[in-house]
Amino acid sequence: MNTRAGATIELRDIERSFVSGLITTRVLNGVTLDIHPNEMTLIVGPSGSGKSTLLAIASGLLRPSAGRVRAIGKNLGDLDAGDLDKFRLAHCGFIFQGFNLFASLTALEQVAYPLQFSKVAHETRKDRAHEALAAVGLAAKAALYPLELSGGEKQRVAIARAIAKEPRLLFADEPTSALDKDNGVKVARLLHEIAHARHATVVCVSHDQRLIDYADRVIQIEDGVISSDERLSRPNHGALGAVAAP
Ligand SMILES: Nc1ncnc2c1ncn2[C@@H]1O[C@H](COP(=O)(O)OP(=O)(O)O)[C@@H](O)[C@H]1O
Ligand SMILES: [Mg+2]
Numbered sequence: 001m002n003t004r005a006g007a008t009i010e011l012r013d014i015e016r017s018f019v020s021g022l023i024t025t026r027v028l029n030g031v032t033l034d035i036h037p038n039e040m041t042l043i044v045g046p047s048g049s050g051k052s053t054l055l056a057i058a059s060g061l062l063r064p065s066a067g068r069v070r071a072i073g074k075n076l077g078d079l080d081a082g083d084l085d086k087f088r089l090a091h092c093g094f095i096f097q098g099f100n101l102f103a104s105l106t107a108l109e110q111v112a113y114p115l116q117f118s119k120v121a122h123e124t125r126k127d128r129a130h131e132a133l134a135a136v137g138l139a140a141k142a143a144l145y146p147l148e149l150s151g152g153e154k155q156r157v158a159i160a161r162a163i164a165k166e167p168r169l170l171f172a173d174e175p176t177s178a179l180d181k182d183n184g185v186k187v188a189r190l191l192h193e194i195a196h197a198r199h200a201t202v203v204c205v206s207h208d209q210r211l212i213d214y215a216d217r218v219i220q221i222e223d224g225v226i227s228s229d230e231r232l233s234r235p236n237h238g239a240l241g242a243v244a245a246p
Contacts, residue, residue, distance in 0.1 A: 038199050192216075
């Protein structure tokens with residue numbers, strides 16, 4: 001197998017179909033892809049092209065109909081449902097379009113609460129949550145509830161929650177589609193920054209073209225196959241400032 005060194009996610013000949021009634025729809029039609037740490041990989045494509053399906057397969061949320069997924073050295077196909085849950089808990093962070101925050105928890109609690117399911121000691125959970133909120137520029141809003149936060153702030157809380165456990169793999173599905181331009185850019189910059197400063201493998205799927213400016217690599221998916229795969233070199237990327245800056 002021609003595996004580029006350092007890939008954290010290796011997808012091989014991935015196929016996925018969905019059956020509904022008598023109709024079988026083939027969504028992914030042989031996707032082979034290596035995804036690397038320290039960069040933000042953006043997967044773009046028209047609505048319905050299979051982006052979310054591919055992300056779910058790469059993260060072990062969904063099994064392929066055929067093909068193999070290897071993530072951080074583990075063949076996900078060899079893991080049973082319980083071990084897959086453990087794998088995701090240990091290594092994966094998720095960010096979705098809808099924020100998925102609890103109405104009754106403060107920003108700090110949203111971030112600290114899930115850490116009890118990771119191996120983070122009780123005494124350090126609040127510190128970790130504070131650090132993560134500070135990293136997304138929300139240190140001053142730690143005590144606020146979702147109702148008191150803007151859409152952009154809510155999404156940044158969701159990002160803080162995803163990074164607090166310091167996952168090696170961070171998956172984002174349409175993270176900016178509910179956001180206005182400025183907030184979309186903030187979230188895009190953060191994802192880029194997380195890949196570079198935290199050495200994470202960031203995989204983002206979106207039809208939002210604004211994200212391209214912050215991606216290191218852009219993969220286009222069309223009709224269930226990869227139609228282009230471009231690595232972008234942007235010297236200014238290293239100079240992207242912290243979103244926390246005023
Ligand atoms: N659980 C499912 N059951 C049946 N069809 C599905 C399911 N998930 C996705 N699909 C279908 O697969 C296609 C690709 O979906 P998706 O991966 O969500 O696309 P994208 O994220 O690019 O918009 C769509 O036609 C969608 O209706
Ligand atoms: Mg989708």
